[in-house]
Amino acid sequence: MPLPLIPAAIAIASEFLPGLVRHLAGDKAADVAQSITHAATAITGAASADEALEMLAAAPDKQRELRRRLAELEVSLEQQALADRQDARALTRSLASEKTAMAWSAPILSAIILISFAFMVYLVVVTPADNSSQVAQILLGALASMAVQVTNFWLGSSRSSQQKTELLAGGPVKDAKSSNAAR
Numbered sequence: 001m002p003l004p005l006i007p008a009a010i011a012i013a014s015e016f017l018p019g020l021v022r023h024l025a026g027d028k029a030a031d032v033a034q035s036i037t038h039a040a041t042a043i044t045g046a047a048s049a050d051e052a053l054e055m056l057a058a059a060p061d062k063q064r065e066l067r068r069r070l071a072e073l074e075v076s077l078e079q080q081a082l083a084d085r086q087d088a089r090a091l092t093r094s095l096a097s098e099k100t101a102m103a104w105s106a107p108i109l110s111a112i113i114l115i116s117f118a119f120m121v122y123l124v125v126v127t128p129a130d131n132s133s134q135v136a137q138i139l140l141g142a143l144a145s146m147a148v149q150v151t152n153f154w155l156g157s158s159r160s161s162q163q164k165t166e167l168l169a170g171g172p173v174k175d176a177k178s179s180n181a182a183r
Contacts (some may be wrong), residue, residue, distance in 0.1 A: 123136055
C-alpha cells in the first residue's frame with residue numbers, strides 16, 4: 001500500500017534534504033508534498049513515492065539530482081516566505097503612514113504582553129509558594145514566549161536569518177567576522 005502524499009514527502013525530504021521537512025506543515029503542505037514526490041518520481045521514473053525511495057537507495061547519481069531539485073524547491077519556498085514577510089511589513093508601514101487606528105494594534109498588543117510579563121515576574125518572585133504558584137508559573141512561561149515574539153517582531157531576526165535573507169535576495173552575504181571587522 002503506497003504512503004499517503006505528505007508522509008511520503010516527509011520520508012523523501014528527511015532522507016535527502018531534512019531542512020525541507022518544515023515546509024510540510026501549514027496551508028501549503030499538500031502543494032509542497034506534491035512537488036517533493038513529483039521530483040522523486042520524475043528523477044527515478046517510478047510510479048510512486050515508495051518505489052522512488054527504493055530506486056534512490058541504489059542510485060547515487062539520482063540522489064544527487066534529487067538533492068539539487070529539492071534545494072531549488074527550498075530556495076523557492078524561502079523566497080515566497082520572504083515575499084510574504086515583506087508584504088506584511090509593507091502593510092504595517094502603509095497603515096502607519098495613513099495614521100489608521102489599525103496601525104496601533106501591534107504596539108498596543110506588544111505593550112500589553114510586556115507589561116503582563118513584567119507583572120507575572122513580579123508576582124512569582126514576591127508571592128510565597130502555594131498551590132496557585134503553579135498556575136502563575138505556567139502563565140509566566142506562556143507570557144515569556146510571547147515576550148520573545150514581541151522582541152523578535154520589533155528588533156528583527158537573528159544574524160543567520162539575515163544572512164539567509166541576503167542570500168535569497170541575491171545580495172552579498174557577510175559573515176560575522178567581516179561584519180565585526182567593518183565596525
